[in-house]
Amino acid sequence: MADTAVLPARRVGRETAAPPRRRRRGRLTPLLYVLPALIFYAAFVIVPWVHSLWISLWEWNGIGVATWAGLANYIEVFTDSALRSSLVHAFGFIVFYSVLPIGIGLVLAALVAATPWKAMPLIRTILFLPQILPLVAVGVIWKWIYSADGPLGLDSSWLGDFALAYPAVGLVGTWVSTGLCFLLLLSGIGKIEPSLYEAAKVEGCGPIREFWHVTVPGLRKEIAVAATVTIIAALASFDVVYVMTGGGPGYTTMVPGVQIYQLVFTAGRVGAACALATVLSLLTCAVMYGLNRLTRER
The missing domain is CATH 1.10.3720.10 (MetI-like)
Known part of the structure; x- marks a missing residue:
């Protein structure tokens, strides 16, 4: 009787511990679908924009040596x-x-x-x-x-x-x-x-x-x-x-x-x-x- 009373409790504990992990995986799954587009966007939009922001802080003719200009x-x-x-x-x-x-x-x-x-x-x-x-x-x-x-x-x-x-x-x-x-x-x-x-x-x-x-x-x-x-x-x-x-x-x-x-x-x-x-x-x-x-x- 004691064994039969303990086993269901253990099963219940395992069942209640599983849903949070599944919920976390469920939140990450949509990110995997947008990840290729996000990588493409970062490579061709975000990174060039940040690089342009860096260049804007210099006085440069596009060929020679750049001079720091700040703001x-x-x-x-x-x-x-x-x-x-x-x-x-x-x-x-x-x-x-x-x-x-x-x-x-x-x-x-x-x-x-x-x-x-x-x-x-x-x-x-x-x-x-x-x-x-x-x-x-x-x-x-x-x-x-x-x-x-x-x-x-x-x-x-x-x-x-x-x-x-x-x-x-x-x-x-x-x-x-x-x-x-x-x-x-x-x-x-x-x-x-x-x-x-x-x-x-x-x-x-x-x-x-x-x-x-x-x-x-x-x-x-x-x-x-x-x-x-x-x-x-x-x-x-x-x-x-x-x-x-x-x-x-x-x-x-x-x-x-x-x-x-x-x-x-x-x-x-x-x-x-x-x-x-x-x-x-x-x-x-x-x-x-x-x-x-x-x-x-x-």
């Missing part, structure tokens, strides 16, 4: 008017690359969803076409359109005008980003419960009130995705600006991407270029963090 390159980023203006221009492009495309995409998506046209595939193709074109080709095409002998018949090229060059380049970003925002938002509208629109109609809401009180709140996640993609595109803009204006006239369209290129390959100032790139990456992370907090589900 001098970072001080120059915020005190030099040309470097500082490039950051300002990049943030200004958020209006053209993100705010306008999302606004236009919202309106177009709402109109198309409310009116099931037979030409829907053609409309989607036309709006999404800029996304599949190389940005270098986009820059070349719009540079010709804005030229004096282009199809618009302008008296002089807008890209050579100090007042018109910046908005002219920005509108090209709007043209490129609108198609992506339109498709994202149109797919999101299809996920909104039709009963919400029916309830809005019962309450006497018209099309505009339905748009603001049903469509826009229902597209919170899609708007967040579109804003994330387009804001990063605005801050990292290079191809279109480099092809169309090269940062000119003067510094009116200069952005960090073009400025970094010129610092490295024209001025031979790799340390200053890495400092500007580091500041830009940190500002981008800060903006993305704020956007994620703003669009988080409550």
